[in-house]
Amino acid sequence: MLGIAIFTMLFLLVIGFSLFFKALPIMKEKNLWVLLTSANWKPFKGDFGFLPYIISTLYVSLIAIIIALPFSILTSIFLNSYASRSIRRVFEPVVDLLSGIPPIIYGLWGTLAIVPLISNKIAPHFVDFSTGYSVLAGGIVLAIMIIPLLISIMLEVFRSIPKEMTDASLSMGATKWQTVKKVILRKSFPGIIAATVLALSRAFGETMAVLMVCGNIAQIPHSFFDACYPLPALIANNYGEMLSMPSYESALMFAAFLLFIIVVLFNGLSRFTLNQIEKKYQFS
Amino acid sequence: MKYLEEKIFKIVMIGAAAIILGVLIYILGTIFYKGFPSLTWEMITSIPGGGFYLGSEGGVLNAITGSVFIITGALIISLLISVPLVMYINFYLPHKSILSGIIRFSLDILFGVPSIVYGAFGFALMVYMGIRASLLGGIITVGMLIMPIMMRSLDEIARLQPRDLPDALLSLGSTKYEMTKVLLRQLMPGLMTAILLAVGRGIGDAATVLFTAGYTDNIPTSLNQPAATLPLSIFFQLGSPVEEVQNRAYASAIILTVIILILSFSARYFSSKFQKNKS
Numbered sequence: 002m003l004g005i006a007i008f009t010m011l012f013l014l015v016i017g018f019s020l021f022f023k024a025l026p027i028m029k030e031k032n033l034w035v036l037l038t039s040a041n042w043k044p045f046k047g048d049f050g051f052l053p054y055i056i057s058t059l060y061v062s063l064i065a066i067i068i069a070l071p072f073s074i075l076t077s078i079f080l081n082s083y084a085s086r087s088i089r090r091v092f093e094p095v096v097d098l099l100s101g102i103p104p105i106i107y108g109l110w111g112t113l114a115i116v117p118l119i120s121n122k123i124a125p126h127f128v129d130f131s132t133g134y135s136v137l138a139g140g141i142v143l144a145i146m147i148i149p150l151l152i153s154i155m156l157e158v159f160r161s162i163p164k165e166m167t168d169a170s171l172s173m174g175a176t177k178w179q180t181v182k183k184v185i186l187r188k189s190f191p192g193i194i195a196a197t198v199l200a201l202s203r204a205f206g207e208t209m210a211v212l213m214v215c216g217n218i219a220q221i222p223h224s225f226f227d228a229c230y231p232l233p234a235l236i237a238n239n240y241g242e243m244l245s246m247p248s249y250e251s252a253l254m255f256a257a258f259l260l261f262i263i264v265v266l267f268n269g270l271s272r273f274t275l276n277q278i279e280k281k282y283q284f285s
Numbered sequence: 286m287k288y289l290e291e292k293i294f295k296i297v298m299i300g301a302a303a304i305i306l307g308v309l310i311y312i313l314g315t316i317f318y319k320g321f322p323s324l325t326w327e328m329i330t331s332i333p334g335g336g337f338y339l340g341s342e343g344g345v346l347n348a349i350t351g352s353v354f355i356i357t358g359a360l361i362i363s364l365l366i367s368v369p370l371v372m373y374i375n376f377y378l379p380h381k382s383i384l385s386g387i388i389r390f391s392l393d394i395l396f397g398v399p400s401i402v403y404g405a406f407g408f409a410l411m412v413y414m415g416i417r418a419s420l421l422g423g424i425i426t427v428g429m430l431i432m433p434i435m436m437r438s439l440d441e442i443a444r445l446q447p448r449d450l451p452d453a454l455l456s457l458g459s460t461k462y463e464m465t466k467v468l469l470r471q472l473m474p475g476l477m478t479a480i481l482l483a484v485g486r487g488i489g490d491a492a493t494v495l496f497t498a499g500y501t502d503n504i505p506t507s508l509n510q511p512a513a514t515l516p517l518s519i520f521f522q523l524g525s526p527v528e529e530v531q532n533r534a535y536a537s538a539i540i541l542t543v544i545i546l547i548l549s550f551s552a553r554y555f556s557s558k559f560q561k562n563k564s
Contacts, residue, residue, distance in 0.1 A: 002369045002370070002372070002373040002377065003373070005366055005369055005370045005373070006370055006373055006374065006384065006388055008366075009366075009370060009388055009391060009392065009395075009436075010387060010388055010391050012391070012395065013391050013394060013395055013398075016398070016402070016403075016406050019406060019409055019410070019413075020402070020405065020406060020409070023409050071301070072301045072304065072305060075297060075298045075300075075301035075302070076298070076301045076302045076305055078298060079298035079299060079301070079302050080302070083295065083298065084302075092302065092306070093553070094549070094550070094553055095305065095306055095309055097549050097552070097553060098309060098545075098546070098549055099305070099308075099309055101482075101485050101486075101489075101545050101548070101549040102312065102489070102542070102545060103488075103489020103490065103491070103516055103541060103545060104489070104490070104491065104492070104516075105489065105491050105516040105519050105520060105538070105541070106312070106316060106489070106538055106541065106542055106545075107312070109316065109519065109523065109534070109535070109538050110311075110312045110315050110316065112523070113315050113319060114311065114312075114315055145308055145312075148305060176287050176288065176290075176291045177291060178287075178290055178291040178294045178295070179287060179290075179291075181294075199397065202397055203397065203399075205399070206397075206398070206399020206400070206401060206402065207399065208399065208400065208401040208491075208492040209491045209492055209516070209520070213520075213523075233399060233401040233492070236401050236404075236405055237401055237404075237492055237495055240404075240405070240408065240495065240496045253405070254405065254409065257401070257402050257405035257406070260399060260401070260402055261398065261402050264397055264398060264399060264402070265394055265397075265398070267397075268393065268394045268396075268397035268398075269390075269394055272390060272393040272394065272397075273390075276390070
């Protein structure tokens with residue numbers, strides 16, 4: 002059992018190192034800085050610039066967070082401080098289901114509902130033409146996918162606030178909303194930040210759903226309605242074909258390694274913060 | 286004034302919650318509305334016939350069985366690893382030990398690693414070991430994906446166990462191993478919840494099996510053969526320009542969604558049962 006325990010701890014390192022060694026050839030061949038900042042992507046000529054993919058990933062994930070955050074905060078406050086027990090019981094399976102629906106179903110729904118909506122209704126107000134397969138579509142679909150994660154973590158964070166604090170505020174004549182604003186939100190601010198970072202890292206890595214709605218054109222998107230091509234989609238779309246070219250394979254492994262490092266870093270930071278919060282309130 | 290603010294925000298909050306509920310209904314509604322006309326008995330009970338991808342007869346039995354095979358194998362692997370681990374960090378190691386803290390932390394991070402990274406890593410591993418895209422490759426990769434999910438949800442429940450039960454067992458002279466067996470029985474509903482959650486996540490994930498399990502129109506009969514999976518089947522059918530094939534993708538999506546619904550509700554059933562036991 003100790004063996005399994007050690008194996009689990011080392012597993013993360015094993016993944017990291019094997020991706021690193023797979024990515025090493027391309028990092029030796031090209032300058033790391035060039036790889037990250039060049040927008041020139043011509044694998045068959047040996048040009049590997051990851052900038053369009055990195056920008057696309059950031060763009061889509063940021064939109065997702067901006068959409069998801071207000072909904073999640075408001076809903077978690079509602080569930081935590083306002084909703085009756087029965088409403089809460091109805092809502093729990095809703096959050097469960099949203100987090101349980103597979104990415105492919107979200108992607109399918111995105112192509113059926115969001116893409117036409119953008120192409121027919123929203124985009125014509127802003128740009129001449131958009132296929133709907135765009136940064137915005139990816140952002141909306143991703144937002145819905147990360148909402149359950151945000152809500153469940155925020156509920157945990159709110160729950161860690163001692164009841165005496167909110168009771169004190171309420172007994173001084175503050176309304177519920179004032180208590181929420183001045184006590185709960187202020188007290189749980191680090192937790193909300195941690196939850197956001199965690200959700201952001203989930204958004205970075207989401208593959209299939211985003212791949213299906215964001216158009217997959219290797220360019221730096223100039224508006225919400227341009228197609229984009231995030232890193233995970235790059236890996237997923239090209240993996241089968243690149244085996245004949247070692248540098249191409251290495252480049253894709255570099256993408257996976259990049260994703261891995263960012264996600265591990267973000268996850269580590271936010272989990273650490275959340276653990277601290279939990280610990281602080283357990284002993285007090 | 287403060288009561289006005291109170292009212293406004295209450296309405297906004299209810300609105301936000303209602304929109305989230307509405308989106309869920311919208312998603313499920315769209316999938317069922319689009320897929321229901323093409324959902325036939327044949328879809329579930331037959332493998333793709335000749336010309337299936339051009340619109341002629343056949344079903345997605347290949348994908349359903351492939352998914353079931355892969356998730357079963359992955360489940361066995363991850364159960365064999367995660368049950369002993371959770372028992373170890375909860376009942377063998379001293380309470381709040383540093384080692385269990387580090388293990389939990391690495392589990393949290395493993396849980397956050399995107400499935401595409403597991404897919405790429407699994408593929409690299411398979412190349413290294415000389416395995417082609419096959420059932421075995423899919424099982425290993427999906428196993429890696431669901432292991433942290435299972436460990437974390439099992440650990441969450443194991444942590445809630447009152448400490449006096451193990452103490453009582455130990456003071457009666459049982460060995461730690463015997464104690465673990467008793468506690469495992471105690472944790473059964475929690476283990477069921479963990480399994481259902483992990484299966485739900487594993488069966489719906491496409492990015493892990495994309496390069497590792499391959500795709501085939503037949504039902505795999507050995508570990509070395511490629512296996513189709515339900516999410517990939519939906520994805521490939523959607524890519525077809527033929528309308529009937531696309532409609533079948535929607536129908537396949539209903540099959541997957543129904544599986545997920547059943548898993549999710551049973552998970553909730555088992556976890557509520559567990560909570561009843563606790564109080």
